[in-house]
Amino acid sequence: MTDEIKTSFINYAMSVIVDRALPDVRDGLKPVQRRILYAMLQAGLVPPRKHSKSAGVVGDVLGKYHPHGDSAVYDAMVRLAQPWNLRYPLVDGQGNFGSIDGDPAAAYRYTEARLTQLAEVLLADLDKETVPYRETFDGTSSEPEVLPSSIPNLLVNGASGIAVGMATNLPPHNLGEIVDGLIAMIEDPTIDVDGLMRFVKGPDFPTGGLLSAEGIRDAYATGRGSVRVRGRTRIEDRGGKAAIVVTEIPYQINKTSLIQTVASLVRAKKIEDISMLRDESDRQGMRIVFELKRNAIPELVLNQLFKYTQLQTSFSFNTVVIVDRSPRLLPLRTLMRHYLDHRADVVRKRTEFELRKARERAHVLEGYLIALDRIDEVIALIRASADGPEARAGLVREFAMTDVQAQAVLDLRLQRLTGLERGKIQEEYRGLMEEIARLELILGDEGELWGVITAELRDVRKRFADERRTQIVDLSDDISKEDLIAEEAMVVTLTRGGYIKRTPASAYRAQARGGRGSTAQKTKDEDVNELLLVGSTHDYLLFFTDRGRVFREKIYDLPEADRNARGNHVRNILQLQDDEKVQTVLTIKHLEQPGSFVFATRGGLVKRTAIAEYANMYASGLIAINLVPGDELKAVRITDGRADMCLATRSGMAIRFAEDQVRETGRATQGVIGIRLRGDDEVVSLAVVPAEELESAELLAVSSKGFGKRTSFSEYPRQGRGGQGVITLRVTDKTGDLVSLAHVSGREELFALSQGGILIRTKVAQVSRYGRASQGVTVMRLGDGDQVVQALVLPAEEQVVEAIAEGDTLQTPPAQA
Structure with missing residues (x-):
C-alpha cells in the first residue's frame, strides 16, 4: 500500500507539474491556455472576424482537447482577456470579463471572444510543420505540443502557478525591451545579465505603478528574488x-x-x-x-x-518553467536563450517546409513548360490515349516527365495553353527559383537564419511594442526623500570657478531698470557667477557641458545656501572630466515628455534631438551632442517642433529660421550649419519662439556693457538655415559685444549678472523697444572694468516669487537667455 501511494502521488505530482500548472519555456503557456488559443484558431476566431460566443469556445476545448471542468477552461480564457492581468492580452473579449475590482466575469453563455492580433502572430506558422503534434486525450485528433511563438510570450506576459511541491511566478515585461534584449543576444551570444539589463530594465506591469530598482539584477541573475512595487x-x-x-x-x-x-x-x-x-x-x-x-x-x-x-507590495520572482518536460529554475539569460533556440528551430523547420513546397511547385511548372514546348504532340498523345492512366504513362514515356508532372499536365485547364498563360508560368517559375535559392541560403548559413529571426523580432516590436508603464525608481521602506521636501522655487547659481548652490527665489528683491543691484554671492579669488536659473525643488536640473555631455540632478539634491554664500563645487556633484565646464543648465519635469532639445554650438552648428533620447541617464553622464574638433556646446533649449529659432553672435548678427529646417537626429550626432560666421565671430545665444507667439514675440538683447533693448520678432526676416543673418544689435565700443538674445513677451523679469558678482533684477517691460539695428539703452550700470556675463529671463509663471513662501509651486521651467 505504501509503495502504491508513493508511486501514485509521484505520478500525480508530475502530471500537475508538467501538464497543468507550469508554463513551457518556449511559448510561455500552460496546456489549458495553449489549447484555448489553438481551439479558437481552428474555429477561425481571428481578426477581423466578429466575436463568437465563449460557450462555443469552452465546448470546443472540453470536447476536443482538455478533459477537465468547464469553469477551469473559462476562467483561464477570461484571464487571457484581462488587460490588468496580462501585459499583452491574447484573447479579445466582448462583454463582462470581470474587473480590477475583483468582479467575476459574466457566464460564458453571455460573453463573446476572439483572438487578438498578437495571439494570431503567436500561432502563426502552425500549418508549416514547425512544431510537433500529439494525439488528443481521446485519440481522435491532434494538438500542438508547443506554439511557434513569434512573440516572446513567457517574458512579456509572465506566468504564475502552483504545482505540487513547487510554484512559478514570472513578472510581465515590456515587449520592446525584451525584443531589444533578444536582438542583443543574437548579436552577442556571450552577453551577460548586466549587458541584457541595458535593454531589459525590469518588469513592466500592466497596471503600471512604481518598481524599486533594488533586487532586479539579483532576480534576473538567479531566477529568484523580490522587488518592491508601489502604486x-x-x-x-x-x-x-x-x-x-x-x-x-x-x-x-x-x-x-x-x-x-x-x-x-x-x-x-x-x-x-x-x-x-x-x-x-x-x-x-x-x-x-x-x-x-x-x-x-x-x-x-x-x-x-x-x-x-x-498600495505597496513585493513581487517575488520564482522563474520555474518546463524544459524538456522537466521543471527547472532559470535566470533571465537562460530563459531568453531557450526562446531563441526555439525560434531558430521553428524558422529552420518552416524554411524546410517552404523549400519543399517550392521545389514541388517548381517541379510541376517544369512539366508544364515541357508540355507547352511540344503542345501539339502532347495533345495528340492525349487524344490517342484510351484513358487517363494510358495518357499519363505516354507522357512519362515520350516526354521524360515524372508521374507528378504527367498528372499535372493532364489536370491542366485548356486556357492555360494561351501565350499569356505561358508567360505567367515562366514568370512564376523564375520567382520560385529565386525563392528556392533564398531558402537554401537560410538553411545553409546560420548568419542568414539569425538574420531572419532578427528581422521578425523587429517586425514584432514595430507592430506591438508600446511605452513602458511601470517606472523604475529607488524605493525605500520609509517615505521618499522627495515626499519630505516642499516644492518651492529656487534660484540656482553656478560660478565660473565651479561652485553651485540653490537659494530660495524669495531671497532676491526686484529693482527698477538701471539700478546697481545687490551682491548675488561672495566671490573668492575673483571667482564670478556664470549661470543662474529658477526652478522647483522637484525639477530635474540638466547640466550640459562645453564638451557636449549632459548630467541630471534633482534641484533638492543641491546644497542650499543664502545668496552671499559660495555653495559646493560642482565636481562634488557631477563626474566632470578635467577642464570640462558646465555651459548650460535647464530644468525639466521629466524626460519622457514630448518635444526636442535644440543645441547650438559656438561654431554655428545646430542640432535637434527628441527629449526621450535622454531618458536613460547615467551618473557618469551621457553624450548629448558630438562636437567637431575645436567646437564647443553653447546653448540648449526645449522645443515642440513648430517653433522658429534665432541664433545670435558676439558681433551682433542674428539669423531666424524655422525649427523644421533642422531635421531631428539621434543623440550622438553633431548637427548642421545654423549660421555662417565671419572671422573670429562666435555664437553667444539661441532664442526659440513658439509657433503661437510668432506674431507677438519680442527679442531682448543685452550687451556686455549693460545695454539692452526689446525688438519685435517680426523685424527679423525668416531665412534659410546656414546664412550669415542680419544685425540684431549695433555693436560699438560703447555697447560692448552682444551677451545674449532671448525671446520675451514683456511680462517677464530680467536677471543680469555681472563679472563682479552684481545681480540686477528688473521688469522686462521697463526695457525700451528699439529697432533691430539700434544699440538700445542702459539696463544695468556697471563699475569700472565690470561687465555683464550672463542675462536670463524668467517666464511669467515664476514672476511673483513672494507667493512661493505662501505655498505656491512652480510649474514651468525657466527660459534661459
Missing part, C-alpha cells in the same frame, strides 16, 4: 485641504480590497488623517481619492498607506 500617487490641493490621489495600483492587487483595507484602518484609527475616501475610477482610468483633514501632512499619510496597505 502611483499624487497629492492635490483642495482649497486648504490636501487629497491623496491614487492613479495606479500594484500588479495583481484588487482595487476594492485596497479601498476596504484603508477604510478599516481609518475606522481602527490606525490612520487618523483621512476624512473621506471614494473611488472616482471610470473608463478613462483609475482614480482613488483620499481626502485629508485640514493641517494633515500628506507625505506622512502616504507613508502610512504604503506601510499598512497593499
Whole structure:
C-alpha cells in the first residue's frame, strides 16, 4: 500500500507539474491556455472576424482537447482577456470579463471572444510543420505540443502557478525591451545579465505603478528574488485641504480590497488623517481619492498607506518553467536563450517546409513548360490515349516527365495553353527559383537564419511594442526623500570657478531698470557667477557641458545656501572630466515628455534631438551632442517642433529660421550649419519662439556693457538655415559685444549678472523697444572694468516669487537667455 501511494502521488505530482500548472519555456503557456488559443484558431476566431460566443469556445476545448471542468477552461480564457492581468492580452473579449475590482466575469453563455492580433502572430506558422503534434486525450485528433511563438510570450506576459511541491511566478515585461534584449543576444551570444539589463530594465506591469530598482539584477541573475512595487500617487490641493490621489495600483492587487483595507484602518484609527475616501475610477482610468483633514501632512499619510496597505507590495520572482518536460529554475539569460533556440528551430523547420513546397511547385511548372514546348504532340498523345492512366504513362514515356508532372499536365485547364498563360508560368517559375535559392541560403548559413529571426523580432516590436508603464525608481521602506521636501522655487547659481548652490527665489528683491543691484554671492579669488536659473525643488536640473555631455540632478539634491554664500563645487556633484565646464543648465519635469532639445554650438552648428533620447541617464553622464574638433556646446533649449529659432553672435548678427529646417537626429550626432560666421565671430545665444507667439514675440538683447533693448520678432526676416543673418544689435565700443538674445513677451523679469558678482533684477517691460539695428539703452550700470556675463529671463509663471513662501509651486521651467 505504501509503495502504491508513493508511486501514485509521484505520478500525480508530475502530471500537475508538467501538464497543468507550469508554463513551457518556449511559448510561455500552460496546456489549458495553449489549447484555448489553438481551439479558437481552428474555429477561425481571428481578426477581423466578429466575436463568437465563449460557450462555443469552452465546448470546443472540453470536447476536443482538455478533459477537465468547464469553469477551469473559462476562467483561464477570461484571464487571457484581462488587460490588468496580462501585459499583452491574447484573447479579445466582448462583454463582462470581470474587473480590477475583483468582479467575476459574466457566464460564458453571455460573453463573446476572439483572438487578438498578437495571439494570431503567436500561432502563426502552425500549418508549416514547425512544431510537433500529439494525439488528443481521446485519440481522435491532434494538438500542438508547443506554439511557434513569434512573440516572446513567457517574458512579456509572465506566468504564475502552483504545482505540487513547487510554484512559478514570472513578472510581465515590456515587449520592446525584451525584443531589444533578444536582438542583443543574437548579436552577442556571450552577453551577460548586466549587458541584457541595458535593454531589459525590469518588469513592466500592466497596471503600471512604481518598481524599486533594488533586487532586479539579483532576480534576473538567479531566477529568484523580490522587488518592491508601489502604486502611483499624487497629492492635490483642495482649497486648504490636501487629497491623496491614487492613479495606479500594484500588479495583481484588487482595487476594492485596497479601498476596504484603508477604510478599516481609518475606522481602527490606525490612520487618523483621512476624512473621506471614494473611488472616482471610470473608463478613462483609475482614480482613488483620499481626502485629508485640514493641517494633515500628506507625505506622512502616504507613508502610512504604503506601510499598512497593499498600495505597496513585493513581487517575488520564482522563474520555474518546463524544459524538456522537466521543471527547472532559470535566470533571465537562460530563459531568453531557450526562446531563441526555439525560434531558430521553428524558422529552420518552416524554411524546410517552404523549400519543399517550392521545389514541388517548381517541379510541376517544369512539366508544364515541357508540355507547352511540344503542345501539339502532347495533345495528340492525349487524344490517342484510351484513358487517363494510358495518357499519363505516354507522357512519362515520350516526354521524360515524372508521374507528378504527367498528372499535372493532364489536370491542366485548356486556357492555360494561351501565350499569356505561358508567360505567367515562366514568370512564376523564375520567382520560385529565386525563392528556392533564398531558402537554401537560410538553411545553409546560420548568419542568414539569425538574420531572419532578427528581422521578425523587429517586425514584432514595430507592430506591438508600446511605452513602458511601470517606472523604475529607488524605493525605500520609509517615505521618499522627495515626499519630505516642499516644492518651492529656487534660484540656482553656478560660478565660473565651479561652485553651485540653490537659494530660495524669495531671497532676491526686484529693482527698477538701471539700478546697481545687490551682491548675488561672495566671490573668492575673483571667482564670478556664470549661470543662474529658477526652478522647483522637484525639477530635474540638466547640466550640459562645453564638451557636449549632459548630467541630471534633482534641484533638492543641491546644497542650499543664502545668496552671499559660495555653495559646493560642482565636481562634488557631477563626474566632470578635467577642464570640462558646465555651459548650460535647464530644468525639466521629466524626460519622457514630448518635444526636442535644440543645441547650438559656438561654431554655428545646430542640432535637434527628441527629449526621450535622454531618458536613460547615467551618473557618469551621457553624450548629448558630438562636437567637431575645436567646437564647443553653447546653448540648449526645449522645443515642440513648430517653433522658429534665432541664433545670435558676439558681433551682433542674428539669423531666424524655422525649427523644421533642422531635421531631428539621434543623440550622438553633431548637427548642421545654423549660421555662417565671419572671422573670429562666435555664437553667444539661441532664442526659440513658439509657433503661437510668432506674431507677438519680442527679442531682448543685452550687451556686455549693460545695454539692452526689446525688438519685435517680426523685424527679423525668416531665412534659410546656414546664412550669415542680419544685425540684431549695433555693436560699438560703447555697447560692448552682444551677451545674449532671448525671446520675451514683456511680462517677464530680467536677471543680469555681472563679472563682479552684481545681480540686477528688473521688469522686462521697463526695457525700451528699439529697432533691430539700434544699440538700445542702459539696463544695468556697471563699475569700472565690470561687465555683464550672463542675462536670463524668467517666464511669467515664476514672476511673483513672494507667493512661493505662501505655498505656491512652480510649474514651468525657466527660459534661459
